[in-house]
Amino acid sequence: MIPFGIIGTNWITHSFVAGAHATRKWSLRAVYSRTEASARDFASKYPDSASIALHTQLASLANSPDISTVYIASPNSLHYEHAKQMLQAGKHVVLEKPATCTAAQLHDLFGVAAERGVVLIEAFRHLHEANFKVLKQSLEKLGPVYGASLNYAQYSSRFDAVLRGEWPNIFTLEFGGGALVDLGVYCVAAAVDLFGAPETSAYHPVIVETGADGGGVLVLRYEGFAVSITASKIFGSGAPSEVYGRDGTLTIPTITDIESVVFRASRGERKGVVEGLGGGKEELNLKEEAEDYARIIEEKDFREVERWRKVSEGVIGVTEKCRKENGLLFPVEREQPGKGEGTTGIIGGV
Incomplete structure (x- = not known):
């Protein structure tokens, strides 16, 4: 099994550990947290907690000979430095989305991974x-694609x-937050x-009041069609996601945790x-990715x-460009970071 450690002791990390263990291809061997109490509390949720090493120093985790891989789910703004330190130490890294705040950071991480011969x-x-x-x-059932509507709006x-x-x-630019990079990134x-x-x-x-984007509409243009994306953390929507084509429509009820895929024919004998x-x-819901990553x-x-x-490069190419065009700048992109600085758009509503 893959001996792995984690950075980030939140619910998504517990979900990853549960999914990873269910594949029988992973074994949690180390937990990093800024405090030993937090690390111990996380580890205590697992039957073999006594054999899970607790780390309060990133260097200690990076240099541990007992793990080959690190799953990182720290705050978005810390992803880059945490991942780089693990990669430089020769660890494989599974990095929660959004991987980094900027395309330059992402490029650097992939460069380090290639140099060390490890997976990112x-x-x-x-x-x-x-x-x-x-x-x-x-x-292929659709024939030529005419468009798509992808949605993730959840209060x-x-x-x-x-x-x-x-x-x-998640609503603070200082921590790399905002609806586009949190939920919109799925779409x-x-x-x-x-x-x-x-x-x-x-x-x-x-x-919204923090200066971050609470929601919004994103339009992606392709040759011959467009994709409309609605993403929000300030209102909910039950709208499905669909892909439209000449010969029919493919529909999924949600963009994640997809329960079904339905094709509706729009022409011909069917x-x-x-x-x-x-x-x-x-x-x-994280078991399938853990299986693939293993x-x-x-x-x-x-x-x-x-x-x-x-895929990662294509995603951050969109999100970084769209953030900057709307003045949604993260600290690494500003000379003088400050609350709400450099933001434009609709404040609090239409």
């Missing part, structure tokens, strides 16, 4: 779901904190994996026929690493 992969969990793969394989309880005058990380990644990097992109955000594709969703790491499948690198 961004954790776009939904792209590894069985039903997303069914969606991708079924595009966040942390927006209540914003309305109380607080600054949660952008799906579009890039399905269709490749777009020719052009334009983002129309709603800016006009009006509704066809269910794929099967039910995996109960542990194979890539075990086999050192750098051809597959390169494929996923292109």
Whole structure:
């Protein structure tokens, strides 16, 4: 099994560990946290906690001979420095989305990974779901693609904190937050994996009191069609995601945790026929990605690493450009960081 450590002791990390252990290809051997109490509390959730090493220094984790791989789910703004330190130490890295704040940081990390001969992969969990793969394989049913609508709008309880005058990380540019890079990135990644990097992109955000984007509409232009993306953490929506073509429409109810794929024929002898594709969703929603990553790491499948690198580069090419065009700058992009500095758009609503 792959002996791995984790950085980031939050719910998503527990989900990854659960999914990874369920594959029987991973074994949690180390936990890093800024405090030993937090690390111990995380490790205590697992039956073999006594054999899990606790680290409060990144250098200690990086230099540990007991792990080969590190899963990183720290705050977005810390991804780059955490991943670079692990890669330089010769560890494989699974890096939660968004991998980095800028394309330059991402390029640097992939360069370090190549120099050390290790795997770096961004954790776009939904792209590894069985039903997303069914969606991708079924595009040929559509004939020429005419467009797509991809949606991820989910009200966040942390927006209540914003309305109380607080600054949660996910709504703070200082920590690399905002709806586009938090939820919108799922839709952008799906579009890039399905269709490749777009020719052009334009983002129309709603800016909240923290100066970050709470939601917005993104349009990706491809040759002959466009993809509309609605992403939000300040309002919810039950709208499905769809891909339209000459011969029909493919529909999924959600962009992640996809329960079904449906094809509706729009012409010819099968006009009006509704066809269910794929099967039910995996109960542990990070198990499928953990399975794929284990194979890539075990086999050192750098051809597959390169494929996923292109997806990551396509995604950050969109998100970085669209953020900058709307003045949504992260600290690394500003000479003098400050709360709400350099933001434009709609404040608090239309």
